[in-house]
Amino acid sequence: MTPIVNRAIKLVRRTPVRTFIFYPLVALLWELFLNKGSLRLEPLFLPVMLWGYLQYRLCGLYRIKRGGGGPGLETPPERLVATGPYAYMRNPMYLGHILYLIGLTLTLKSLLATLITIGAAIWFHFRVLGDEKRLAERLGAPYVEYTSRVKRWIPGLF
Numbered sequence: 298m299t300p301i302v303n304r305a306i307k308l309v310r311r312t313p314v315r316t317f318i319f320y321p322l323v324a325l326l327w328e329l330f331l332n333k334g335s336l337r338l339e340p341l342f343l344p345v346m347l348w349g350y351l352q353y354r355l356c357g358l359y360r361i362k363r364g365g366g367g368p369g370l371e372t373p374p375e376r377l378v379a380t381g382p383y384a385y386m387r388n389p390m391y392l393g394h395i396l397y398l399i400g401l402t403l404t405l406k407s408l409l410a411t412l413i414t415i416g417a418a419i420w421f422h423f424r425v426l427g428d429e430k431r432l433a434e435r436l437g438a439p440y441v442e443y444t445s446r447v448k449r450w451i452p453g454l455f
Contacts (some may be wrong), residue, residue, distance in 0.1 A: 312369065316394045316417065317350060321401055324410040342403035349397025356382050356389040370428050377436050379443050385452040387429075387443070389419045394449060425449060 298306075308314050328336055357368045359381050364374030368390075379415040382389040401407075429449075432440050448455055 320413050329407045342400050345400030349393045353390050353393030387449050
């Protein structure tokens with residue numbers, strides 16, 4: 298493969314690039330194709346997309362500032378973060394991705410975006426299961442105790 302193709306593949310492997318650029322672009326182009334160049338947008342749901350993106354971004358900055366590491370688990374946090382949004386749910390950044398995709402689905406009124414959102418939500422859930430194992434090994438008993446009192450996705454529910 299050419300260096301450009303390798304770079305493109307590496308870029309699309311990054312979760313934020315997929316969620317906030319690639320998936321919306323694919324869904325948008327698909328809807329334009331299906332609707333012969335026009336879109337049936339529901340702008341009422343654009344704030345859900347903004348909420349999801351801001352939740353991802355701001356929770357990521359919060360986690361990096363307080364826990365160290367990088368934005369993903371490629372560079373894992375050095376310390377447990379159990380304050381701020383992380384006091385209510387363990388995965389607010391990933392939930393931000395999912396909220397953004399829900400907003401995309403509702404804004405575009407798109408079956409393809411719906412399928413992307415469902416697939417991404419399932420993928421994130423399985424990714425979280427692996428992340429939690431690695432974090433338990435890395436951060437030990439304090440992390441395990443944290444998981445017993447803070448829900449994975451939705452405060453008070455799941």
